[in-house]
């Protein structure tokens with residue numbers, strides 16, 4: 001095994017229970033970390049901007065809420081869960097002035113540490129506990145008694161027990177129930193960005209869209225194209241997720257399996273692989289990070305244009321129509 005995996009019995013719950021924890025931000029990850037840690041018996045406070053829309057929601061969930069600077073000041077472990085592009089400013093203004101020697105600064109993604117947008121002082125620990133799943137699933141699985149696996153990393157070990165703290169944090173949010181993988185900030189940052197760009201989000205949406213457009217262009221009804229290229233995706237992925245590609249292949253027809261082996265490598269071909277290598281290079285050399293941060297400074301101009309384009313695409317309109325006509329999502 002090329003990686004080290006830890007489980008609950010490898011973690012010391014007392015390390016995190018003995019700390020005053022501040023969760024900065026109450027979005028997708030923030031609400032999940034704050035609530036899971038609280039339910040695990042930790043001393044949690046949530047740091048938010050005055051006037052934040054999440055303030056009431058966090059209080060209604062039974063959490064202590066206070067301004068970011070106060071939370072950072074009170075806490076000895078500060079987990080930064082505001083959007084990556086806002087973290088440098090929030091850190092400079094409201095967190096850095098309140099860091100004490102021996103404090104722990106924590107992240108759920110390595111972006112700002114790895115690319116150098118945040119440089120903490122040498123006398124604090126810098127750790128990461130990155131759930132390998134969306135925040136709402138991190139919360140849901142915790143309440144169901146399971147947990148989303150985490151990557152844990154240490155960039156700075158000022159106190160000598162930064163790994164214990166990182167593992168203990170993973171225990172607190174439920175990740176150790178399923179397994180915690182030891183990694184580095186570089187590995188987490190580059191792999192996470194590559195995965196979401198090339199496969200999970202970028203690759204997937206473009207694949208589904210291209211399939212849909214090909215069928216519609218050839219005169220097939222968009223509703224059928226939606227079912228074939230979009231709706232069935234989840235069922236296929238569920239089979240792979242639960243039991244492997246071989247089980248998915250066992251479950252589909254021989255006809256489908258034969259077509260899979262013929263067509264797959266024609267669609268994801270050497271040109272696609274070369275494009276993936278280029279995407280990885282842009283991530284590794286920091287070009288992606290610079291482009292992203294530049295667009296953020298520009299008010300997310302490019303990002304918003306792209307978002308509006310996909311929101312207005314026929315596949316989204318078709319999906320909305322279909323999801324309102326069929327019953328599989330009604331109870332959700």
Ligand code: NAD
Nearest residue numbers: 025026027028029030049054081082083108109133134135
């Ligand atoms: P998000 O956009 O869902 O939430 C951000 C929250 O930050 C907001 O809800 C708000 O409460 C708060 N906020 C915004 N501006 C603020 C400010 N100036 N001061 C204080 N609070 C402010 O963010 P997210 O998707 O949960 O991402 C947080 C971190 O977790 C990022 O580093 C991200 O890469 C990482 N991460 C996210 C996911 C995910 O499922 N979304 C998965 C793994 C890691």
Ligand code: MG
Nearest residue numbers: 109192193196
């Ligand atoms: Mg990510």
Ligand code: MG
Nearest residue numbers: 228232252256
């Ligand atoms: Mg079929």
